[in-house]
Amino acid sequence: MTGEPILEVRGLCVDYGLGEQAVRAVTDATLTLHRGEVLGLAGESGSGKSTLAYALTRLLRAPGVITGGEVRFHGRDGSLDLLDADAAALRRVRWSRISVVFQSAMHALNPVARIDAQLTDALRAHRPELSAAQRTERAAELLRMVGISADRLRSHPHELSGGMRQRVMIAMALALDPEIVIMDEPTTALDVVTQREILTELMRLKDELGFAVVFITHDLSLLVELADTIAIMYAGRLVERGPARALFERPLHPYTAGLLDSFPPLHGARVRMEGIPGSPPALTALPPGCAFHPRCPSARERCRVDQPPTAAPAPAPAAATAAPAAADGERTAACWLIDADRETPARPARTPGSTP
The missing domain is CATH 3.40.50.300 (P-loop containing nucleotide triphosphate hydrolases)
Structure with missing residues (x-):
């Protein structure tokens, strides 16, 4: 820090x-x-x-x-x-x-x-x-x-x-x-x-x-170059926090991955923009379990029932992550899928300098 x-x-x-x-x-x-x-x-x-x-x-x-x-x-x-x-x-x-x-x-x-x-x-x-x-x-x-x-x-x-x-x-x-x-x-x-x-x-x-x-x-694309640390909010909760580069290269929460996929790279091959389906829930009628699960491509049954706690991910093997293990320090996310069984959709390779 x-x-x-x-x-x-x-x-x-x-x-x-x-x-x-x-x-x-x-x-x-x-x-x-x-x-x-x-x-x-x-x-x-x-x-x-x-x-x-x-x-x-x-x-x-x-x-x-x-x-x-x-x-x-x-x-x-x-x-x-x-x-x-x-x-x-x-x-x-x-x-x-x-x-x-x-x-x-x-x-x-x-x-x-x-x-x-x-x-x-x-x-x-x-x-x-x-x-x-x-x-x-x-x-x-x-x-x-x-x-x-x-x-x-x-x-x-x-x-x-x-x-x-x-x-x-x-x-x-x-x-x-x-x-x-x-x-x-x-x-x-x-x-x-x-x-x-x-x-x-x-x-x-x-x-x-x-x-x-x-x-x-x-606009998350602004923060990738600007911020030292990024915190992501959804439906009134902080769902992910971590160093900007680590969060950019390996998002832990599917919502963060969706935000990152919502802006195009300025360099490299053309890729199809997927975005995030649906709309944020009304705060007066939040869904049970994880508030993001109705829009999440990786949602499981537990996500629909139980609200995930905010926790640090288990250390990832050095060969299994694009970012060095040290860069993941002080990261947290509120997601049942943050560890080895995560199924966050694959994202095109980018560098921070490719953001708008």
Whole structure:
């Protein structure tokens, strides 16, 4: 791993609603983010990715309710259980230690406020010792950091392109030198060229400033190159977690294999795209057993009856796997087929560099 743990999530559960009408949106989520690491969180729309992220920072809006678990942040100033923290403690941590790049910069920026006012807002709240001139200078520095000219400080959001607005959102998240940046699908609705430019800029800033990233997306192909560790969510559960390259080369869960097979390689022979049949289940009517079994090509009778626990796979013989055994360290999956009798469909050979 990149460094020591900075965020530890244990058994996190989130419901929408109360009592008999409550819907479980996140079930027993357990994750660890290390310093300097990029942790990718992937899955189809509605799988619980954003709910998990907003629960970590206690930003869930009603009727979202955290019903169990622990979220411990190990910051520069000591350790804090974010779920037990009072409003004052959360205010000290949010944005100064943990910041968020919200989904869709088209709507996250205030349309009637200039960019300088929005960039200096957090500085005014968390750094009251700064003068107005110092806050403006910091705002200009932040824009230059993400590749935008400082003369754009006087612009309104509608005067900027989609890519520039997204860069402003990243600049806002970095204003107070946070230790963790949570990015909720930050490149959605951008063209692939702009997306690549922003992701390259983001990785440069991460290496330069040393923050850790939780990167949420439904596009697993992005994470293969971007992330150090990838966690896969389905129907509110984390069904697989592991190092990005190991997960790419040897997915343990059939859902992960289906996601990987849903995007084409850019090089090599043409292959038929299969995708994943069916649709994710409604959280109000989850099937018995493994929630993925109605769509799984390898489902067995046990999968239809019993919910699989999250477990580490048995060590694979060196000759039986494309990835070195060491690369499988710290891998887990919630599947009855993760060991020697797995029947995950064969996948075409690829390299990470062949992703879009």
